Amino acid sequence: MKRLTAYLVRLFVMDALILFGVLCALLWMVNCLRSFDVVSVKGQSALVLGIQALYTMPPLAIAFFYVCIGIGLVRALQALQISRELHIIHINYGLPSLWRASAVVAGAGVLGVLVLSNFIEPYANRQLNALNASIAADLVSSTLRPGRFTQVTPGVVLLIGGRAADGEISEFFADDRRDPEVRRTYIATSARVATDGQNYVLELRDGTLQNSAADGRFSEVSFMRYDVNVETLAQAISYVDPRSEKDSVELVTTALSSGEWDEGLTMLLANRSAEGLRVIGIAMVALALAGFPSGRRTRIAMPLEAVVLLIAFAERGLSAYSPLGAATGALGMIGVAGAVIIWRTRPRRAGEVLA
Template sequence: MQRLDRYILKMATIAAIVLLIGLTSVIWVTQALREVDLITGKGQTVLIFFTVTLLSLPALIAGIAPVALFMATLYTLNRLNSDSELIVMNAAGVAPQRLTRPFIVLTIATSLLVGWMTLSVMPAGFRMLRDLITLIRADFVANVVKEGQFVALDSGVTFHYRERSGDALVGIFMQDRRDPNQPSIYIAERGRTVEVDGNSFLMLEKGTIQRETKRTDTSSIISFERYALNLSALSGDPTGGAGEGDGDKAIYKPRERTTWQLLNQDPNEPYYKLQAGRFRAELHNRLSAPLYPLAFMLIAFACIGEARTTRQGRAFAIQSAILIVAATRIGAYMAWTASVRSPLAAAMLYILPIGAIALASAVILHGQTVRPLLARATAPLMLPLAGLTARFRRA
């Protein structure tokens, strides 16, 4: 690698790292504040609080890294142009596409980071978070909830017991309204929390389960002598409960499963049959994630990669790059949401970044031919933006 490449790579890398750490820290703090209830309401330690919040970092890094790379590319190119370095390079015969080499090295590193996070670290973190929350809930039920109180365990789940007898809870009442179409009420004389193979259960004794199906306007009452209520089901979908005869293993949501499990999913699994669209959306979202760093970097370079004098304003080009990246990211989110219902929408998760890569590459390599065509095609869309920029300058 030549000295010029090392100089640009160092500048862009420092900017990308600073932006990644800064943006991740800000968003992590805002999410951590939501979990303060672990200490104040659920009686957990500071260590548990930080563990729960840190397990969300892989998802934050995977989402923020492409944006940090894009902003670092804009910053580096704008700084090189402000210091007239791009003009000097252009005068020395350095082609604009030649300057993409250090940015491509940084982009490959970012794509590898995003791929590692989305394909391996992020699902493992979500799975650990699910197991930890299950243990917290079991500890909360057994040790924190006080006699005679009605306490919300989760959104739509209310728990109550009359009194404590040793390690057993007496007079248990639990209402589960997470699924509005099929609310359930559990009533038991007594129960206790136990852990089996890493899963926490509330073992209920001598009680009933009242279920109401609003779609068919029917209800049923099931009596039992012993019933194992899987507490991990209370942190997932309402279809993920497990009792006697339902199996002892927790049912993990698509985002909590490894990529290998998603690729080799058993089509006969009951939960998969109910949520096949979510499995498809999660898999394709993970596989397409490493494409976005390259797309965002090339968009930034295509917009402001060429040298410009002080009379040639770069504000409009930077705004255009931001709008294009925002549109690409929003379009990807919409495609991810739509792919839950439509297999064809999953293809858009790949078409959007690949299309952006192809178009930006064409602008970088054949700018004199492609830019006039794009200018005429996007003129109706860019006129409002140009008006806002002119108004801002006058102000």
């Protein structure tokens, strides 16, 4: 790698990493504040609070990862223009080094975001669900106070009449309103939390299960024993796609062995892969915006960082509503930015250059 290329890579990477680190720290603190009920209501330690907030970070980190790369590139290129180094690069035929440095940063960004989306996020989802189940099991088995309604997760409220020294719970009541279509109520004379080493199970005895539908239908089932997976009570929503807990290699291996490739699996893999295209697109946008020196002065100068944010917002909106898939916006950025770069690097006459 040439010295100029290495110098530019170092500038681009430092600006992007600093911004990414600051945003990660801020969002982690915000997640801690949002989940503070783990400490204040559910009786867990501050360490559990921090770990829970950490497991919720990968989806957020993926969402703004490519934005940090774009803003980092723009800031570094603007600094080069202010110091006139960008002018020297263009005059002294240093454009190949600029392209190589941008390609190295974009390539590293693609690798990083694909690792995040295909491996780290599924692992974090799996650990978060297990932690939530453990918190719910601890809440049910030891933290619940007799005669006090306690919210395990938004939409799920528990109440117990008493708890014996051996962990036996008397007069168990649970109200589940997470599903807007069906309200489910568990009522049991006694209950106990058990585990098979991997999952926590709530064993209900001598009770009823009541279902109230939104259209007014009501059903009730009596039971002598009914086992409820504690994880189902701990989740913020009634259903979590188990594929979100599996990395892409595991999903592809399973699909190849079974021969079943459904639309949901294809869409999930495409969404994870689209993050890499977003990094390439935003890097090309940054080059198109700030990679060429300009002597023009505007009365109202709009920060290029804000332009990158607006472009990223538009890309997300286009990808979300496009019937062509999640990569639509990224491909649009690549196409438009590529056209601008080609136009700005076209051979021009001396008079046109001076103008």
